[in-house]
Amino acid sequence: MFKLAALFFWFNIYCGYGVFATMNPFPSHPSNDSSKPKPVYTTTRLVGEKPKLDGVLNDACWNTGEWAGEFKQWIPAEGKQPSQSTFFKILYDDENLYVAVRAVDHEPKKIQRKAGRRDEFAGDVIGICFDSYHDHRTGFEFDVTAAGQKYDAILTNPMVGDANWNAVWYAKTAMEDSAWTTEMRIPLSQLRYSSEKNQVWGLHFWRWINRLQEESDWEQQSFTGPGMLYLFGELKGISNLPKSQRIELLVSGLSKMKTFQKDPNNIFASKGHVSSSTVGLDAKIGLSSNFTVDLSINPDFGQVEADPSVMNLTAFEPLFEEKRPFFLEGKNIFSFDIDDLSLFYSRRIGHAPSYMPGLGPNEYLKMPDNTTILSAAKLSGKTQKGLSVVVLQSLTANERASISTPSGGKKVTVEPLTNYFVGRMQQDYRNGNTVLGGIFTSTNRFFSDPHLNFINHNAFTGGLDLLHQWKDKEFFVDAKVTASNINGSTEAISDLQLSSARYFQRPDAYRFDSTLTQLSGIGGKIKIGKGSKGLWRYSTDLTFRSPTLELNDIGYMQTADLIKQGNAVSYFVNTPVAVFRTYTIGLKQNNNWDFKGHYLSSDYTLTTYLEFLNRWNVTSALNHISQSLDIRQLRGGEALLIPPSWMESILVKSDFAKKVAFNFQGSYFFENKRGKYFLVSPGITVQPINTLKLSLNLNYTSNMDQLQYTDAFFSSGKRAPVLARIDQHDLGATFRIDYNITNNLSLQYYGSPFASVGKFNSFKKVVQPKNSIYSNRFQALSTSVLQSDNYLVDDNGDGVTDIIIHNPDFNFYQFRSNFVFRYEYRPGSQLYFVWSNDRTNFINPGSNSVTDIHSQLSKVFPTNIFLVKLNYWFDL
Missing domain, CATH: 2.60.40.1190 (Immunoglobulin-like)
Known part of the structure; x- marks a missing residue:
């Protein structure tokens, strides 16, 4: 069983959502x-x-x-x-x-x-x-x-x-x-x-x-x-089944056309469109009744729905959802996660090319959108003795960009030939009460181009995990440990050391070494707790990541250099009581240090979930973070002392079984002296007839942050980060139409306009980042002189410009939409028609309002992709 209602309920139980009922808050249940x-x-x-x-x-x-x-x-x-x-x-x-x-x-x-x-x-x-x-x-x-x-x-x-x-x-x-x-x-x-x-x-x-x-x-x-x-x-009662001999083939044909604005001077855009066609083959071969091989040759991994729009002002890469069928099927088997890091992030395979060539006067570039996946294969199954095995191997192409110059054309390698490998094993013991597993990944790139030396040559990661349960699975120990080894040129390893995951250039950080050609690190987590029987859950855990751990070649990791200890307790009810169908309450607490033993912060989260007899529900989370030492806010500078903060989030949903259903999400963040943030997001879903569903979600956010990082310069031989106050406003909407004509024939539309506007002022340099008095940590900079979109700052008052700050004000407007026609004309065989539309406009410096989204997008020439795909499934 897997359904939205029960999944939502179970998720809240294990995350600790809920609240005390006013009458008999802890009823007894068997x-x-x-x-x-x-x-x-x-x-x-x-x-x-x-x-x-x-x-x-x-x-x-x-x-x-x-x-x-x-x-x-x-x-x-x-x-x-x-x-x-x-x-x-x-x-x-x-x-x-x-x-x-x-x-x-x-x-x-x-x-x-x-x-x-x-x-x-x-x-x-x-x-x-x-x-x-x-x-x-x-x-x-x-x-x-x-x-x-x-x-x-x-x-x-x-x-x-x-x-x-x-x-x-x-x-x-x-x-x-x-x-x-x-x-x-x-x-x-x-x-x-x-x-x-x-x-x-x-x-x-x-x-x-x-x-x-x-x-x-x-x-x-x-x-x-x-x-x-x-x-x-x-x-x-099932007996004497014949030996399994399964061979399934899926033949795919794809035709695609992309349209864009014509440029008569650009040989790559002179027609205003490009088109392509390809044929692919997917095969599923049953080696036995419990082992299967999946093969894919020249697959189409195009996404039907675009990623959501986001204006990312952090130093970290956003995490996007996987939507490609080959990687979606069986992805849970590969799972090896430790909090917010993963050893396997499938979107690394087929990612956008890593190198962007520079262009001279009158030069034009034709750049591939993604790395071509030449082939992919998976082996999965389980032996009669309880050993689960899954292996994935994929090869991506040596991608080259074309550059048109006044003297002719040339090719430049922008992504090397790369092989990805993931192997995962788990062994059951004691009727599943104990599970011991391991994972190994490798990323191997083959290149000799000097301009690609910033890319790692080889990356190897591995991990072991143990789940042990006792007393009829009432109590558990869940332990994971991982290690990584990366090698490459001194340039590549230096880039890793200076990246936002580490910032080894910090004066109070782990030692930076420009001569290294490899980087090795470890991480892990152990969690002990009570996970079943009764209505209480509690656990304690310890997480660690060494400063040199690196997973981002085929995994996902934002930060290393962390030691975290946490505790959690929750209580829920599983039968109606008073006015509630169910309710839950949970409390979590964490303490954080870096690997040098510096205390960073503590945080506390009270989460509640209420579901009423009329089937409306409310989810709430109250979070407090103590005064903290942020080792990444200054992006390579010293750790900065950050004031304490509070955040409250609430989500309200009506009965989704009705023809009209509502939802509302709101958040408010307040940090003393630093700033505030709030979000409001109402939504409505309407199903006027059984075959048609319409939904609309709006969202507006306002962010005022006094400590937004903008740049850094050197003053008296010392790096001086520059922060500013940002007033950022985001406005967006998502509109969906689902028209299911029959069980095998459907039309879907998705449209999402998005606007983000940021204005910067109150520039200041960081002088004493750990001073106990907030105002002593910064020195205000005068930005009264603005020339050619640059602020000219006289830092020492001698009448000479010491600092030049480019005006960071921005306007970002985007509209993305998809129309999908899907027809399953026979079981396992489908016909798709897809139209994707994109309008994007980024202005820096920008002076427009967030509500100017329509007028700004109307000036942008759209990019369209028209795609027809036909699959035919054979069972041999």
């Missing part, structure tokens, strides 16, 4: 005991004709076998009887599983048959999930809405779903007088299981009634349990 006998369903082999897949349960085969029911409620009243009854039956043969479901509803006119696109929960839903490895760690889930739309996912504990796994299977729904029914045919080739003669699988069956936001399950699920898959029932 704890789940996962050692209790679990329900067993015994299937039978199909005899006679296969069912006609039309959703109507009148086939002769449904008169054989066992019907099962006796569901129990999970949400909102755990363990209670459901409001409606549900019955299911499972049959099988050598090729398929056949599932029939009758979802009884004594108010059939209230059944919500909302249309949605593939992998979207809309309206009433039923679902089945198979733990076919029977390792209590991986579930293959197949869900169907009352309108007949399919949803499939890979489920892992405690309740994490990878909805980007798309299997090829079949389902139809129908209506009876007082029920809705469904039939499914699930090919065994889409599952992974052992070669045992007599199979025993984990089984989960669930139903969601949307108008009541109620879930009931065949096996008793509990929020007091260690994770969903541990509580699955058992499926027995």
Whole structure:
């Protein structure tokens, strides 16, 4: 089971969202005991004709076998009887599983048959999930809405779903007088299981009634349990399956045209458009019933939806969501995260080229948008002894940019030929109570061009992880350790040392060494706590990252040089009480140091979650950070003493089962003497008919920061950072239209205008960054003289300009939109038509208002991408 409502509930429980109820804040509820006998369903082999897949349960085969029911409620009243009854039956043969479901509803006119696109929960839903490895760690889930739309996912504990796994299977729904029914045919080739003669699988069956936001399950699920898959029932009766021989091919054809403003002087833009076509092949080969190889040759990894607009004024790279199908499928298996760092960030593969050539007079550049992925391969599976293995290898091209000069053309390498490798293994012990794993990654670049010496040649990272649980998984120890080794030229390693992750040039930092040709570091985390049974959760943890740890060649890491100790406690309820369906409260506290032992800060967060009987909910977080020593604010300067701060965030959502639903998000940040920040973001979703959904979200932010970094200069042989007050205003909106004509035919539109305006004043240089008196840390600079967009500053009062500061005021305007037509003309085979539109305008210095977005964007010539893609799926 993986659905929005339950996922949101589970997330809040584990993160500690909630609040004390005014009446009986800590009611007593029985704890789940996962050692209790679990329900067993015994299937039978199909005899006679296969069912006609039309959703109507009148086939002769449904008169054989066992019907099962006796569901129990999970949400909102755990363990209670459901409001409606549900019955299911499972049959099988050598090729398929056949599932029939009758979802009884004594108010059939209230059944919500909302249309949605593939992998979207809309309206009433039923679902089945198979733990076919029977390792209590991986579930293959197949869900169907009352309108007949399919949803499939890979489920892992405690309740994490990878909805980007798309299997090829079949389902139809129908209506009876007082029920809705469904039939499914699930090919065994889409599952992974052992070669045992007599199979025993984990089984989960669930139903969601949307108008009541109620879930009931065949096996008793509990929020007091260690994770969903541990509580699955058992499926027995499958035996004597033939040896699996799976070969699936997906042939893709792609044609793309890009339009832009003509430039008769630029040979690369003289026509105002470019076009291309390509053919690719994806293959899935079953080596056995539990091991699979995925291959991709010349794949198209184009994204259907653009990344959100952002004006990034920090020194750190923003993290974007992965949207490419090859990397989405099975991404949870590769996961090795330690707080906000990851050893594998798949968007490194195929990223934009690293080198940007400089241009002379009358020279023009044709630059590839992304690095071409020549090939990619994955091997994944699990042995009968509990060893999970997944390996990914990908090769990206040697990318070259074309430069047109008055004397002719030339090619310049902007990204070298690169090989990426990721290997992940995990071994189960003691029926999954202990899991020991490891990961290894390598990034190897092949080049000899001197202008690419700033790029690392080779990067190797590795890690070990251990999860040990005891007392029926009530308590746990979760430990991870990682290490990295990077080698390259002295220029490349110097750049790493000077980067925002380290700033070794700081006078109070780790030692900078310009002669190094390699960098090695370590990191890790150990967490001990209580994770299940009862309504309380608590834990303590210790995290460390050495100053020389580096993961960004194939992973993601913003900062190194950190030691952090944290504690967390939370309490929740799993049945309605007073006016609440549920509520939760959590408190987290952290202390931070650098590797030299300097105390940096402490922070405290109180998080609350309230869900009312009318199914509205409120989420709140109150955060306090003590006076802190910021070792990165001055971007290579000394650590700066920062005043304490408070931040409050709130999120309100109405009942999303209604035709009109609202949400509101707000945040307010206040830092004594430094500044303030606030955000307001209202939204509305309207579904006037079952096939059409409209949504609009607005957001406005205002940021006044007295300590915005702008530049640095040298005064008396010492580096002097310059800060300023920034008044920044962001205004944006996101509008979506989803029109699902049928379950296999849909139209989607996404439009997002965005504007960001920043004005700078009150420039000051940092003179005593750690002075206990705030005003003594800075010296004001006079910026009364402005010439040619530069402030001329006389720092010492001798009448001579000592500092030149370029006016940093800016206007940033952007509009991005996507239109997608999708038609699944046969199972596994799709036709796409995509139109992407982009208008971007950046002005520096800028003097416009944030509300001038329409007039500014109307002056920008749009860039359009038109794409047609055809996939055809073969099952050999």
